[in-house]
Amino acid sequence: MKVRRNYLMFYTSLYTIFTLLALSFTVSVQAKDAAYDYSIYKYSLSSNELSVYTQIYDKAMAFDDRMFNLKAPLTEAELSNTMNCFFFDHPELYWLNTSYRYAINNSHTVVKLQLKFGIGPAEFANANTIFENQLNQIVTNASRLSSAVEKEKYIHDYICSNTVYDEDSPLNQSAYSALTSSHSVCAGYARAFQIACERVGIPCYYVTGTSKGVNHAWNIVYIDGNYYNVDLTWDDVIADNFSKPSYIYFNKNDAAFAADHTRSDYAVLLPACN
Secondary structure (H helix, E strand, O other): OOOOEEEOOOOOOOOEEEEEEOOOOOOOOOOOOOOOOOOOHHHHOOHHHHHHHHHHHHHHHOOOOOOEEEEEEEOHHHHHHHHHHHHHHOOOOOOEEEEEEEEEOOOOOEEEEEEEEOOOHHHHHHHHHHHHHHHHHHHHHHHOOOOHHHHHHHHHHHHHHHOEEOOOOOOOOOHHHHHHHOEEOHHHHHHHHHHHHHHOOOOEEEEEEEEOOEEEEEEEEEEOOEEEEEOHHHHHHHHHHHOOOOOOOOOEOHHHHOOOEEEOOOOOOOOOOO
């Protein structure tokens, strides 16, 4: 994953508009009630940030791509934090891009926001049918298995067997790419795994950090009373190289992951995997 920020300025009234990609990794997350709430990152937010977080959800569900006034003004750092927490919590909103625009006033306070959509309302019905059919197939087959770890392993194997790592794939930051096009990047692998696990009742969280010297995303799952790290991307790369399934990065503790994974400040206070 690459972090990119592009700024677009205009001088109408007192506002300046920026375009940025919401992939900074700088604010800590508190893992409250992690085993019982899939939307874990929102608990790190202030009341003002949470107000905007809720507003973003409503706008995303309505496919509202107009610039709107924030219910509570935020600093640029607070907006970045809010947006990242929102994206990490909501893999099901696959039609929403992780890029957005915002406007600030003369005090450099963010007062307006505009969301961007990878899939628009005209395309949504068909796209959602494809997405839900694919996801439901995975969930149905996984649900036939008796234990949580068997269900998790089925989801892991399915995504790894049917997805190719491709930095040029469209919508590659969303679960849609991994589940419908079979081409994605680590963000798509992790979000696809996250939403599928959640659908079968396995708490699963999106983790950001670095691995092997690059920005990366993977997951933490809660299985039979314990937390584990899971990295589908690297397991898939290994499987492709050796032409057989890999579980080197499946349900590992933090000590095992520490050799080549480092959590971001967002993810460092997610549950420890011991």
